[in-house]
Amino acid sequence: MTNQIMQKRRINKSVESINSKKLSIQFSLDGFSFCIYTQDDTIINFSEFDFEKTAVSPENLLDKIEAIFASEVLLQQDFTEVFAVHQNQLSTIVPDPFFNPKNVTEYLKYSIKILNDDLIAFDHIASISAKSVYVPYVNINNYIFQNFGEFEYKHHLSVLIEKLITQNTAKEETVFVNVFKNDFDIIVLKEKELIFSNSFSLTTKEDFIYYILFTLEQLKLAPEKVLLCFLGTIEKESELYTIVYKYVRNVTFLKNPSHFFTNETSISNHSNYILIN
Numbered sequence: 001m002t003n004q005i006m007q008k009r010r011i012n013k014s015v016e017s018i019n020s021k022k023l024s025i026q027f028s029l030d031g032f033s034f035c036i037y038t039q040d041d042t043i044i045n046f047s048e049f050d051f052e053k054t055a056v057s058p059e060n061l062l063d064k065i066e067a068i069f070a071s072e073v074l075l076q077q078d079f080t081e082v083f084a085v086h087q088n089q090l091s092t093i094v095p096d097p098f099f100n101p102k103n104v105t106e107y108l109k110y111s112i113k114i115l116n117d118d119l120i121a122f123d124h125i126a127s128i129s130a131k132s133v134y135v136p137y138v139n140i141n142n143y144i145f146q147n148f149g150e151f152e153y154k155h156h157l158s159v160l161i162e163k164l165i166t167q168n169t170a171k172e173e174t175v176f177v178n179v180f181k182n183d184f185d186i187i188v189l190k191e192k193e194l195i196f197s198n199s200f201s202l203t204t205k206e207d208f209i210y211y212i213l214f215t216l217e218q219l220k221l222a223p224e225k226v227l228l229c230f231l232g233t234i235e236k237e238s239e240l241y242t243i244v245y246k247y248v249r250n251v252t253f254l255k256n257p258s259h260f261f262t263n264e265t266s267i268s269n270h271s272n273y274i275l276i277n
Contacts (some may be wrong), residue, residue, distance in 0.1 A: 082151035091134035
């Protein structure tokens with residue numbers, strides 16, 4: 001049902017021998033990953049699963065996640081804290097002055113299809129004084145609660161924007177492109193200010209460069225001058241990087257400051273930016 005593409009223990013100490021552990025998980029219709037931390041945020045396990053076939057529904061996604069939990073002994077433990085990240089395109093950003101919790105459905109209905117029984121959630125993004133309004137996978141939340149009890153969850157863009165703003169030091173506009181298997185995010189910052197945020201489907205490399213160039217055009221950012229930082233599942237050897245570099249020459253990869261990347265891991269420094277602290 002799933003194909004495990006990576007499992008890397010940070011150190012040799014066994015996870016089972018540590019009494020107080022924290023768990024962070026991230027999931028989408030394309031995959032599932034998790035990190036186990038000590039109380040001082042040292043990563044002692046990171047595992048990532050890539051689904052051979054994209055889940056066609058939240059119910060199908062739950063089947064895949066249940067299979068992972070059944071086979072992964074590391075997930076069959078008690079944790080002092082559990083944090084879950086919902087990764088999907090079912091979200092929008094609403095500035096605090098315009099936000100009313102009674103209108104959450106209204107904020108989403110013009111950009112995505114809302115079903116009558118959909119739960120609408122929102123996260124507060126303090127760094128930009130805004131709310132991320134989104135549709136979480138309720139059945140996955142229920143399953144996590146059944147396994148661990150109370151836990152915290154957020155949308156992936158809430159986590160991503162907060163982390164990028166915290167770490168961004170560039171005074172000029174910087175374009176961050178966060179790549180997943182079948183979609184990607186474009187976030188544009190100027191110092192600590194959010195200029196643009198959106199998510200797009202990724203089918204071909206032509207889709208990829210089209211949305212990037214269209215975003216630059218709308219924001220009046222010169223492709224030959226602007227800094228573009230990649231993160232996520234993209235490498236310099238990929239066709240996505242190659243086609244972008246034909247048009248945007250100031251391209252780099254965002255370095256995750258986590259100490260997880262300082263030793264001999266086979267994980268790219270710019271990957272799993274949302275999950276790995």
